[in-house]
Amino acid sequence: MVEHPEYLRAILNAAIYDLAIETPLEFAPKASAHLGARILFKREDHQAVFSFKLRGAYNKLLKLSSEERARGVLAVSAGNHAQGVALAAKHLGIKALIVMPITTPSIKVDAVAAHGATVELFGDSFDEAAKHGRQLSDQLGMTWVHPYDDFDVIAGQGTIGMELLRQANDIGAIFVPVGGGGLIAGIAAWIKTLRPAIKIIAVEPDDAASLSAALIAGQPVDLAHVGLFVDGVAVKRVGVEPFRIAQTSVDACIQVSSDEVCAGIRDIYDETRTVVEPAGALALAGIKKFLASGSKVDGALVAIICGANMNFDRLRHVAERAQIGEQHEAVFGVQIPEKAGSFLSFCQALGKRAITEFNYRMGAGPNADVFVGIALRRGAAERAEIADLLNQAGYHAQDFSDNEVAKLHVRHLVGGRASDAEPEHLYRFEFPERPGALMDFLTALSGRWNISLFHYRNHGAAYGRVLVGLHVSDAALPELHAKLDQIGFARVEETQNPALKQFLGATP
Numbered sequence: 124m125v126e127h128p129e130y131l132r133a134i135l136n137a138a139i140y141d142l143a144i145e146t147p148l149e150f151a152p153k154a155s156a157h158l159g160a161r162i163l164f165k166r167e168d169h170q171a172v173f174s175f176k177l178r179g180a181y182n183k184l185l186k187l188s189s190e191e192r193a194r195g196v197l198a199v200s201a202g203n204h205a206q207g208v209a210l211a212a213k214h215l216g217i218k219a220l221i222v223m224p225i226t227t228p229s230i231k232v233d234a235v236a237a238h239g240a241t242v243e244l245f246g247d248s249f250d251e252a253a254k255h256g257r258q259l260s261d262q263l264g265m266t267w268v269h270p271y272d273d274f275d276v277i278a279g280q281g282t283i284g285m286e287l288l289r290q291a292n293d294i295g296a297i298f299v300p301v302g303g304g305g306l307i308a309g310i311a312a313w314i315k316t317l318r319p320a321i322k323i324i325a326v327e328p329d330d331a332a333s334l335s336a337a338l339i340a341g342q343p344v345d346l347a348h349v350g351l352f353v354d355g356v357a358v359k360r361v362g363v364e365p366f367r368i369a370q371t372s373v374d375a376c377i378q379v380s381s382d383e384v385c386a387g388i389r390d391i392y393d394e395t396r397t398v399v400e401p402a403g404a405l406a407l408a409g410i411k412k413f414l415a416s417g418s419k420v421d422g423a424l425v426a427i428i429c430g431a432n433m434n435f436d437r438l439r440h441v442a443e444r445a446q447i448g449e450q451h452e453a454v455f456g457v458q459i460p461e462k463a464g465s466f467l468s469f470c471q472a473l474g475k476r477a478i479t480e481f482n483y484r485m486g487a488g489p490n491a492d493v494f495v496g497i498a499l500r501r502g503a504a505e506r507a508e509i510a511d512l513l514n515q516a517g518y519h520a521q522d523f524s525d526n527e528v529a530k531l532h533v534r535h536l537v538g539g540r541a542s543d544a545e546p547e548h549l550y551r552f553e554f555p556e557r558p559g560a561l562m563d564f565l566t567a568l569s570g571r572w573n574i575s576l577f578h579y580r581n582h583g584a585a586y587g588r589v590l591v592g593l594h595v596s597d598a599a600l601p602e603l604h605a606k607l608d609q610i611g612f613a614r615v616e617e618t619q620n621p622a623l624k625q626f627l628g629a630t631p
Contacts (some may be wrong), residue, residue, distance in 0.1 A: 126135075130312035133278035134285055137182045142214050143170060143282075148290040148425070154407065158414050160330075162407075163291060164391070167284065168399055168431035172206035174355075175280060176270070177428050179305060180207030183268050184215055184277030192217050197221070197265040199256035200627030201242045201249055201354050202231030203402075204270035209238035210376050211507040220265060222256040224249055227354070243246050250359045251436060259601070271305030272362030281309030288318060296322035298377075298413070300405035300429050301334045302356030304365025310427075311372035322374045322420055325461030328353040329378040333361040333367060336377065342366070350379045355430055379408040382448030382530075387411070389445040391428065400433045408448075440612075448525055450502040452479055453509060454494065455575065456528065458519040461491045464570030466577065468625025470562055472516040473497065476509070478561055483577045494529075545594040547575050549623055552589040553613040555580070560612075567610045572603060590617070 144167045151162040184196065195218035198208040205221040212219035219240040223232060225247055236242050243259075246252040260267045269276060283306070287294060297314065299307040311323045325334050329620030330350030337343045343366050346359050359371075379387075387404030390411075391397060406426035413424075437561035446452035460466045470478065499505045506522050513520035523529035554560045561579070568574075576592030595603050607614060617623055 127312035134281040173431040174203035176203040176207035177274035181211040183275040195265045199253045199262045209240035224252045273304030284310040284313030295420035297425045298406040298409045301325040302358040304361045307467040308365035310366040315372040325376040326405045335376045353401040362445035377409040383408045385444040386448030399431045403430045451526045453506040463573040467565040549617045
């Protein structure tokens with residue numbers, strides 16, 4: 124039996140509740156029904172700074188001597204710990220200086236400043252900012268408040284474990300996001316001392332798995348590279364004290380991709396109508412991967428929803444990648460004949476499958492390369508079936524669903540310039556997002572006019588915005604417009620749009 128009596132006393136004596144709150148533990152009915160397990164969300168996004176970090180920061184500041192308080196405090200953080208320290212310092216009347224990486228989302232920088240702390244941006248990563256912060260702490264004589272490798276900070280985070288045992292008696296496993304390890308150390312110290320049968324499972328991004336690397340090496344080690352998408356846990360090296368506790372108290376580590384995190388963000392939104400930050404969705408992404416692998420435990424599965432400081436500008440990326448992370452969409456590079464009617468034939472070859480994206484620009488040569496998104500009904504297994512179906516139909520198709528460059532860049536770079544051999548007219552349409560709308564459009568054209576450009580992306584709105592290029596002579600324009608009027612989709616002609624003429628027009 125693993126015991127951490129020193130933390131048990133510290134957690135019990137953490138007098139944080141005049142500033143922090145006991146957050147709710149909520150049943151997640153949609154996730155539970157979908158995953159076939161009882162799922163509970165520990166809503167740390169309900170804290171005043173929308174993150175659990177307030178607990179550890181405030182507990183640390185409460186333990187400072189009057190002399191230390193007078194000198195002020197300095198913290199380094201990618202955002203949430205910074206907000207916790209800033210609010211705790213304001214509450215206690217302590218001067219605070221916060222060093223943050225330049226890459227920190229603006230929503231977190233602004234929130235720290237709003238709490239009255241002085242903010243200094245330095246470095247591209249937490250580790251660069253931390254080195255600079257240490258130097259400043261020594262120069263200015265301010266008390267260093269470490270975000271995770273500190274006894275009092277860990278004890279403050281451990282109050283989550285104490286609350287969990289008060290709030291539910293059927294917990295089988297707790298899934299905890301991990302960066303530096305302070306959160307999982309505090310929770311594990313409490314849980315494994317009092318209820319050792321409960322599983323403690325760490326969840327990390329696959330490009331920032333510092334705890335997994337340390338457990339393999341037998342000691343904390345530096346990662347060669349840290350991905351920044353899940354910025355709340357983008358830490359190069361797990362803390363020494365969190366690692367000591369994790370070695371004996373963490374039952375397993377799960378690594379998830381950025382796409383799986385995006386899917387988790389969407390799932391939590393569907394369940395709660397709350398948009399959490401990427402780190403806030405790590406635990407649910409881990410639960411989904413745990414269950415998909417066939418693993419089981421007796422009792423409820425708890426996801427620590429650790430933060431909701433999401434930069435609004437990231438929502439488009441999250442929405443786009445969530446479909447792939449949930450295995451609801453696959454993306455392919457497909458070669459089709461460069462002739463009228465090819466797009467319609469391609470859609471017919473797919474049958475009733477819904478096309479979610481189609482990026483194409485006419486080029487030279489007998490074939491065209493298109494980037495296409497296809498909705499999946501049966502998850503990853505269906506991707507191979509689609510590839511086989513397309514190749515058997517005579518198309519050269521490659522599955523790019525796991526190709527990061529394709530998903531991040533290629534889908535936006537498909538294109539070129541039109542040939543000036545035939546007149547091209549460009550139209551912007553609004554397609555109703557209903558099954559068959561795209562097929563209705565293509566069927567109505569009946570291969571009469573060659574499609575020279577097509578850009579479509581389903582973003583979940585009532586109408587999809589589509590840009591279409593058609594090779595049509597001036598004499599045939601009345602016939603085309605009559606056909607488009609018959610289709611009935613709202614349209615605007617953009618042939619003279621200066622942006623399109625510059626980047627998509629005929630070769631000068």
